[in-house]
Amino acid sequence: MTRFGYTLMTEQSGPKELVGYSTDAEDAGFDFLVSSDHYFPWLDSMGHSPYAWAVLGAVSQVTEKVELMTYVTCPTMRYHPVVVAQKAATLAILSDGRFMLGLGSGENLNEHVVGRGWPAVAVRHSMLAEAVDIIRRLHTGEQVTFQGDHFRVDMAKVWDLPDEPVALGVAVGGEQVVQRFATLGDHLIATEPSADLVDRWDDLRSAAGLGASRKIGQIPICWGRGKTAAVERAYDLFRWFGGGWSVMRICRYRRGSRGQANSSVAKTLSLRSHVVRTWMQSSRRSHRTGGRDSPTSPSSRSATSTKPRSSRRSPRSCSTGSAPRPEQSPLERSFPLVLWPSG
Secondary structure, rough: OEEEEEEEOOOOOOOOHHHHHHHHHHOOOOOOOOOOOOOOOHHHHHHOOOOHHHHHOOOOOOOOEEEEEEEEEEOOOOOOOOHHHHHHHHHHHHHHHHHHHHHOOHHHHHHHHHHOOOOOOHHHHHHHHHHHHHHHHHHOOEEEEEEEEOOOOEEEEOOOOOOOOOOEEEEEOOOOHHHHHHOOOOOOOOOOOOOHHHHHHHHHHHHHOOOOOOEEEEOOOOOOOOOOHHHHHHHHHHHOOOOOOHHHHHOOHHHHHHHHHHHHHHHHHHHHHHHHHHHHHHHHHHHHOOOOOOOOOOOOOOOOOOOOOOOOOOOOOOOOOOOOOOOOOOOEEEEOOOOOOOO
């Protein structure tokens, strides 16, 4: 079954706006909400980066049904894994079991702030595997003392735990990462999950006697009052995404040059054409659904809702839309942005 999610983009909106968007997304019928967990926005022009965990805590209290998830948290640099284990357990309780912890090996853009340097990719994956083990053990309620290659834990215990252990999603981007984490995590997260990646993940889990897992991906779609406005908005705020993760790596290491580097890459890769193709796919669903309003537009709010609303400015971005369904494994998609009205 394919389900659709809404991305709370902490890089593009302030904390009160994000909490308001979450209730609008639930009212609009989204199945789940994911939140980025950054210290910096992708571009300085985005202008925001609130603490994702505080935002999700507030979201858990103004929503009732949608599942919640970090997309994704790095439990190795800014946060020690014991702190992540405690935060995740608390949020699972506050949300009545609706929370899933999304984990990844991190990005220098956000993790450099603690001044520990930036490890090589193999080291980051080893750190993540160790962190997953620590989090798992703490979520059993046991007192944990641990000495690994990267982390030390001294008599730690999470005292408040949900009835069921928090599910762990792991961000993977290639064969080696899938090989390592398919049996350590519960669910697969990938920006652009390929059929081969999903199949390999499922094969490894099946061989280990593990059950079925969710596969969660993300596609950017842009909203605007017309085609030109939508394309320009995507180019202005989301050009870092247009070339895929391999291109993003070029742009994320030196913060001072992010804007210039991304602008150049985006032009080279003809991002405008990419956005137009995305719009054409999404506008077809807009016709099928009767052009339903975006979840951040005032007209989409439920008139009978009694959930608290927070005052908010006009949104800089929002999210809904559609994408082609995969031919093989079901895929859940979370959309950072929305399309413009067609016709």
